[in-house]
Amino acid sequence: MEDTYFLMKIKDASIYIKRDDLLPFSFGGNKLRIVTKAFEDMERRGCDEFISYGSESSNLNRVAAHMARSRGVACTVIFKKGRGAHEPYNELLVKESGARIVYCEGSEVRAAVEEELRRSVRDGHRPYYIYGDSNGRGNEACLVEAYVEAYEEIRDFEAKSGISFSHIFLASGTGITQSGLMAASILHGDDKKICGISVARSRDRGREAIRENMSSYMRDGRKTEVKVPAASEIFFDDRFVKGGYGCADQELSELCRQMMKGYGLPLDTTYTGKAFLGMRNIIEEEHIKGSVLFIHTGGLPGVFDAARDIMLS
Amino acid sequence: MEDTYFLMKIKDASIYIKRDDLLPFSFGGNKLRIVTKAFEDMERRGCDEFISYGSESSNLNRVAAHMARSRGVACTVIFKKGRGAHEPYNELLVKESGARIVYCEGSEVRAAVEEELRRSVRDGHRPYYIYGDSNGRGNEACLVEAYVEAYEEIRDFEAKSGISFSHIFLASGTGITQSGLMAASILHGDDKKICGISVARSRDRGREAIRENMSSYMRDGRKTEVKVPAASEIFFDDRFVKGGYGCADQELSELCRQMMKGYGLPLDTTYTGKAFLGMRNIIEEEHIKGSVLFIHTGGLPGVFDAARDIMLS
Numbered sequence: 328m329e330d331t332y333f334l335m336k337i338k339d340a341s342i343y344i345k346r347d348d349l350l351p352f353s354f355g356g357n358k359l360r361i362v363t364k365a366f367e368d369m370e371r372r373g374c375d376e377f378i379s380y381g382s383e384s385s386n387l388n389r390v391a392a393h394m395a396r397s398r399g400v401a402c403t404v405i406f407k408k409g410r411g412a413h414e415p416y417n418e419l420l421v422k423e424s425g426a427r428i429v430y431c432e433g434s435e436v437r438a439a440v441e442e443e444l445r446r447s448v449r450d451g452h453r454p455y456y457i458y459g460d461s462n463g464r465g466n467e468a469c470l471v472e473a474y475v476e477a478y479e480e481i482r483d484f485e486a487k488s489g490i491s492f493s494h495i496f497l498a499s500g501t502g503i504t505q506s507g508l509m510a511a512s513i514l515h516g517d518d519k520k521i522c523g524i525s526v527a528r529s530r531d532r533g534r535e536a537i538r539e540n541m542s543s544y545m546r547d548g549r550k551t552e553v554k555v556p557a558a559s560e561i562f563f564d565d566r567f568v569k570g571g572y573g574c575a576d577q578e579l580s581e582l583c584r585q586m587m588k589g590y591g592l593p594l595d596t597t598y599t600g601k602a603f604l605g606m607r608n609i610i611e612e613e614h615i616k617g618s619v620l621f622i623h624t625g626g627l628p629g630v631f632d633a634a635r636d637i638m639l640s
Numbered sequence: 641m642e643d644t645y646f647l648m649k650i651k652d653a654s655i656y657i658k659r660d661d662l663l664p665f666s667f668g669g670n671k672l673r674i675v676t677k678a679f680e681d682m683e684r685r686g687c688d689e690f691i692s693y694g695s696e697s698s699n700l701n702r703v704a705a706h707m708a709r710s711r712g713v714a715c716t717v718i719f720k721k722g723r724g725a726h727e728p729y730n731e732l733l734v735k736e737s738g739a740r741i742v743y744c745e746g747s748e749v750r751a752a753v754e755e756e757l758r759r760s761v762r763d764g765h766r767p768y769y770i771y772g773d774s775n776g777r778g779n780e781a782c783l784v785e786a787y788v789e790a791y792e793e794i795r796d797f798e799a800k801s802g803i804s805f806s807h808i809f810l811a812s813g814t815g816i817t818q819s820g821l822m823a824a825s826i827l828h829g830d831d832k833k834i835c836g837i838s839v840a841r842s843r844d845r846g847r848e849a850i851r852e853n854m855s856s857y858m859r860d861g862r863k864t865e866v867k868v869p870a871a872s873e874i875f876f877d878d879r880f881v882k883g884g885y886g887c888a889d890q891e892l893s894e895l896c897r898q899m900m901k902g903y904g905l906p907l908d909t910t911y912t913g914k915a916f917l918g919m920r921n922i923i924e925e926e927h928i929k930g931s932v933l934f935i936h937t938g939g940l941p942g943v944f945d946a947a948r949d950i951m952l953s
Contacts (some may be wrong), residue, residue: 349664351643351659352903352905395903397902397903397904414951417831419951421898421946423897423901424900425901573854584736587666587733588733588737589710590666591664591707593667627940628944631729634729634732634733634944635944635948638727
């Protein structure tokens with residue numbers, strides 16, 4: 328069972344896919360790699376309560392809850408209150424995990440994190456917040472490392488297969504995954520184009536976040552002075568956001584359905600569907616030839632959210 | 641990404657798991673291996689319409705529909721009419737695949753298959769029914785081959801890791817998968833115990849089906865006279881059926897929830913949950929020590945069926 332394989336042609340490009348969605352714990356995905364790094368860091372620091380934050384359909388929250396439970400570590404999950412008609416599977420899975428759950432408005436995240444950090448200490452714990460401080464800063468280097476490491480797998484595949492990828496496409500939200508791939512590519516002196524397709528943020532905000540992640544990683548993680556790319560050199564395409572996080576339209580939903588039935592490939596409309604749509608358009612626009620890698624960053628429960636919503640509508 | 645790895649200890653046994661649920665097409669599973677063999681056979685025979693049959697929550701029907709679509713082959717899916725409150729995801733996925741769909745009562749399967757074979761010919765096709773004739777006989781050798789081949793992967797794992805499995809546990813329905821593993825084990829002269837946990841059938845019926853499958857495989861597939869085990873030598877435990885196909889109780893549902901939150905492992909109550917429950921009990925009863933393999937035979941959409949039913953109840 329190879330995790331990377333040829334999927335299809337799009338015009339003159341051969342699309343290979345790396346199935347990080349099939350990593351074998353809690354429905355896998357890039358968040359599994361990232362949360363695994365955070366747990367290692369937590370243990371190094373001698374902390375004993377994991378605190379996570381994300382939307383109600385957050386894959387990060389779900390993986391964090393399962394990993395905490397499987398390791399016997401206390402866990403608090405902070406959810407940004409959602410507006411969906413039905414509870415996302417990720418929220419249900421977190422509820423079933425036995426994690427402590429807190430809901431907050433999007434504007435109250437900092438206060439909610441601070442309150443939980445204080446509460447954890449009062450409870451006799453040493454809390455660890457995945458993003459660092461209550462502003463969500465300070466832990467970039469640790470999280471970015473996940474896809475610096477994953478990049479080695481891509482290089483291994485290239486070495487074994489003799490295939491060289493000119494472009495790597497992926498869904499980009501907070502930019503942590505993209506930052507890791509870019510940092511690794513720079514550290515190796517590769518000239519691959521790491522192409523982030525935004526799932527929510529504007530190009531400027533996305534680029535800035537990636538610059539910050541990469542700066543932290545190089546400074547704190549690698550202690551090197553490798554130059555972080557200028558914003559204009561960062562590929563972060565926000566034309567496929569479809570109105571915002573979690574939003575979708577007919578074109579996007581149809582693409583996801585086509586990939587399921589035509590290629591047996593589950594894509595969700597929140598993350599991987601947008602990335603695939605962006606890739607398809609950009610390959611056509613830029614007449615990209617040769618071998619291209621798409622990283623399937625997971626989000627399987629969201630695929631079933633969408634199917635359920637069709638079913639119940 | 642290894643598809644086989646150490647999962648947990650149960651008493652003195654070390655449980656390894658083979659994640660066939662993560663095979664990278666249409667949510668994988670043993671049915672993916674089986675349907676792949678059937679499509680090869682169909683092409684060898686020059687047929688051009690694939691006909692499948694199963695329950696509304698059938699993984700076989702879903703994989704068949706996706707594989708046909710992905711190869712541009714006409715496909716008819718015959719569903720045994722279900723009684724569930726909500727449409728199973730597998731049925732929805734088949735509907736979305738564009739396959740022709742026919743419903744029949746459980747007592748009318750033969751008539752439905754015959755009618756579809758005739759209709760296909762009228763439409764100018766050369767139909768291929770996955771199970772052979774309208775009694776569901778004749779194609780056992782082809783289907784059984786799938787897990788004769790998969791058994792080689794288990795041997796490869798053993799050779800690489802130095803681990804030797806005394807027992808292999810799996811969910812057993814029609815017995816095709818178990819028959820393949822048993823045939824391979826016999827052909828290799830291995831003394832592994834292949835332990836089928838019934839998901840529906842009585843012990844006698846299950847054992848007889850496995851004997852028939854294995855006889856066909858040895859006779860038609862291998863042209864050898866290898867002796868098929870007596871019924872009493874076939875491990876097919878029907879004590880964990882929980883009342884029948886698709887039935888579940890508190891103990892079973894609770895085990896599935898525990899494995900999800902404690903080990904990040906999705907099990908469904910129709911197939912893999914029953915097999916895991918059976919394995920756990922039998923390891924305790926028989927004081928099994930050493931290394932044991934559990935084959936996760938897939939059925940991911942069913943995991944989300946159960947979660948939805950909890951959510952909507």
